[in-house]
Amino acid sequence: MRFASALAGLALATLTGATTPTRVAIARLQYDGGGDWYANPSSIPNLLEAIAQRTTLPVERREARVTLLDDRLWDYPFLHVTGHGNMKLSDREVERLREYLTRGGFLHVSDNYGLDSSFRREIARVFPDRRLADVPLKHPIYNVVYEFPKGLPKIHEHDGKPPRGLGIFLGDRLAVFYDYEADLGDGWENADVHNDPPELHEAALRMGVNLFVYAITSRPVS
Numbered sequence: 001m002r003f004a005s006a007l008a009g010l011a012l013a014t015l016t017g018a019t020t021p022t023r024v025a026i027a028r029l030q031y032d033g034g035g036d037w038y039a040n041p042s043s044i045p046n047l048l049e050a051i052a053q054r055t056t057l058p059v060e061r062r063e064a065r066v067t068l069l070d071d072r073l074w075d076y077p078f079l080h081v082t083g084h085g086n087m088k089l090s091d092r093e094v095e096r097l098r099e100y101l102t103r104g105g106f107l108h109v110s111d112n113y114g115l116d117s118s119f120r121r122e123i124a125r126v127f128p129d130r131r132l133a134d135v136p137l138k139h140p141i142y143n144v145v146y147e148f149p150k151g152l153p154k155i156h157e158h159d160g161k162p163p164r165g166l167g168i169f170l171g172d173r174l175a176v177f178y179d180y181e182a183d184l185g186d187g188w189e190n191a192d193v194h195n196d197p198p199e200l201h202e203a204a205l206r207m208g209v210n211l212f213v214y215a216i217t218s219r220p221v222s
Contacts, residue, residue, distance in 0.1 A: 022074075022075060022076065022077045022219070023060060023064075023075050023076060023077075024057055024058055024059045024060060024077075024216070025048075025059065025060040025062075025063075025064055025075075025076055025077075025078070026044050026047070026048060026063055026064070026076070026078045026079075026080055026212070027063070027064040027065065027066045027072075027073070027075075027076035027078070027079050027080070028044060028063055028064070028065050028066075028079075028080050028081075028082075029066065029067070029068065029079050029080065029081045030065055030066065030067050031067070031068075031081070031083075031087050031088070031089065031093075032088050032089075032090075033085070033086040033087045033088030033089075033118060034085050034086045034088075035083035035084060035085035035086050035087050035114070035115060035118065036083045036084055036085060037081070037082070037083045037087075038083075039082050039083050039084060039112055039185070040082055040110075040112065040185045040186060040188070040189050042188075042189045042190045042193065043082075043185045043186070043188035043189045044063040044080060044188070045061070045062070045063060046188045046189065046190065046205065047188045047205060047208040047209075047212070048060070048061050048062075048063065049061065050205045050208065050209055051208075051209055051212050051213075054145070054209055055145070055209070055213060057212075057213075057216065059212075063080075064076060066079075067093075068089065068092075068093040068096040068097055068100070069092065069093060069096060073096065073100055073105075074100070074103070074105075076105070077104070077105060077106060077215055077216055077219060078105075078106050078108065078211075078212055078215045078216075079100070079105060079106065079107045079108070080108050080109075080110070080185075081107065081108070081109040081110070081115075081119070082109070082110045082112045082115065082185045083112055083114070083115050084112050084113060084114035084115060085114055085115070085118075086118045087115060087118040087119055087122055088118065088122070089122045089125065089126075094122070094125045094126050097126050098126050098127065101126070101170065101175045101176065102170060102175075104219040104220045105175070106174075106175060106176075106177070106211075106214075106215035106218070106219075107175065107176045107177070108177050108178075108179075108211055108215075109123075109176070109177070109178045109179070110179050110182075110183060110184050110185035110186075111158070111178065111179060111180045111181060111182065111183060112183060112185055112186065113156070113158050113183065116180065119178070120132065123168070123176065123178075127168055130168050130169075131168075132166040132167065132168060132176075132178060133166065133167065133168075134164060134165065134166060134167075135165045135166065135167040135174060135177065137149065137150070137151050139174065140214055140218075141165065141167075141174060141177065141210055141211065141214050142165075142210065143210075144210050144213050144214050144217070145206070145209050145210050145213050146206040146207070146209065146210055148206075148207060148210070151163065151164075151165055152164065152165045152179055152182040152184075152207065153182065153184075153187070153200065153203035153204060153207060154181070154182060155182055155183045155184060155186055155187035155196065155200050155203075155204050156182075156183040156186055156187075156194070158181050158183065159181065161181045162181065163179065163180065163181045163182035164179075164180045164181060164182075165177065165178070165179060165180075165182075166178040166180055173218050173220070174214070174218065177211060179207075184204050184207055184208060186204075187200055187201055187203065187204025187205070188201075188204050188205060188208055
């Protein structure tokens with residue numbers, strides 16, 4: 001894990017010079033529309049524990065919960081979205097999410113079977129001139145700590161389609177990552193929740209570590 005430790009040092013240097021003060025933490029986004037934004041309650045705590053154990057990042061062990069209009073939004077470099085139902089953003093929330101991402105924030109959305117259509121609709125409002133596209137397999141998101149030469153692991157079947165890692169880039173920086181037909185959030189949950197095989201639980205956690213480390217190390221500096 002020497003590579004992860006070196007990356008953690010880089011991450012801390014990045015945070016020191018970041019455009020806004022940040023905490024080394026993950027915030028879950030609370031949104032309107034009727035979807036269960038609170039789904040997978042053990043997922044983020046398990047991911048935070050994995051980050052703490054596998055890197056030297058001083059990550060906070062408790063997940064935060066924020067809305068897009070919360071003043072605390074700017075404190076968190078990593079914003080996680082999940083749920084099974086409808087996601088609806090107000091015009092002001094669309095503006096805030098665009099600003100959050102433009103200022104260096106990272107948005108991870110996990111397709112928890114039922115969120116897809118509403119998320120695609122809302123992210124198109126945030127960036128009407130940018131479309132979700134497959135993130136190249138050579139991108140650091142797939143190798144920054146752990147190697148995923150074939151891309152996202154398939155955790156749950158959903159409609160039986162292959163998993164896809166979709167993203168939106170702002171310049172060279174990946175600002176939005178959408179795990180479609182993969183269900184990483186389910187994979188992060190306690191193993192007895194979905195009875196996933198240990199290797200799938202581990203693959204999901206490893207991919208989550210990659211996501212977080214990339215989000216921290218890719219933040220712009222002033």
